[in-house]
Amino acid sequence: MAWLARLEMDYAVSHGRSVVHHRHDGPLRVLRSLYPEGGAVCHNVLVHPPGGLVGGDTLDIRAHVAAGAHALVTTPGATRFYRAEGASAVQQTQLTLETGARMEWLPLETIAYSGCEAHNRLELQLAPGAELIGWDVTALGLPHAGLPFVAGSYSQHMALPGVWLEQGRIAAGDTWLMDGPLGLDGQRCLASLFFVTGSPMARERRDAALELTRALLEAHPLGARCGVTSPQEQVLVLRAIAPLVEPVMQLWQQVWHLWRAHFWGLPAVAPRIWSM
Secondary structure, rough: OOOEEEEEEEEEOOOEEEEEEEEEEHHHHHHHOEOOOOOEEEEEEEEEEOOOEEEEEEEEEEEOOOOEEEEEEEEEOOEEEEEOOOOOEEEEEEEEEOOOEEEEEEEEEEOOOOOEEEEEEEEEEEEOOOOOEEEEEEEEEEEHHOOOOOEEEEEEEEEEEOOOOEEEEEOOOOOHHHOOOOOOOOOEEEEEEEEEEEOOOHHHHHHHHHHHHHHHHHHHOOHEEEEEEEOOOEEEEEEEEEEHHHHHHHHHHHHHHHHHHHHHHHOOOHHHHHHH
């Protein structure tokens, strides 16, 4: 039986505090709001009780952040695309930010199991003055658990329409892509970390972020397999490939600390779920 799960989250400022109202249909929930850094930032954890998606399943996540609100959203565990029996599994996420809104979209990794037919879509809509830090980390199979990604496919789509688009399809049988030196070169974790704005960033602000990030990467063991660029004046993107998820997530959290301080002047207060 295929599951269709929908979740809508609406963030707004009420009495000086960022608050969320949410509605769901199917097995997708928001845990209670937490405020580890005060009322200005609302921390939420999304929970999908089934624990993964099989062929025919769809997760539809939509978040709207009103002017002046600040939302931080994460998950308690990985999103798992299991082996499909014909039909594809889909996760589609739409994040809409109004003028002056901020959002941090920081889910834990996505695991594409061998034999899956998976589509993962993220679409952003940012009004002038809105800003978002987000990441996407994908593991292809679990090779160190004896479950390599040897069948199926995984497609990824990330877009700020009219400004930035990244999309691609990874087929397990494409050996040039999976193992070639111009492809994944045998690595099975690929990740993106991005800072996106609704208005063009000042060149000095972008250049300073690039310089700070490159300095951090030069001192990190994964730095040689990372690259940070600003392909457009509203987008900063850091990409990496690695053999495992864990070192990438550790590095991504370090860069998140750096970007939060640089762009917003805020210390990085990690969601409590990450330390449980």
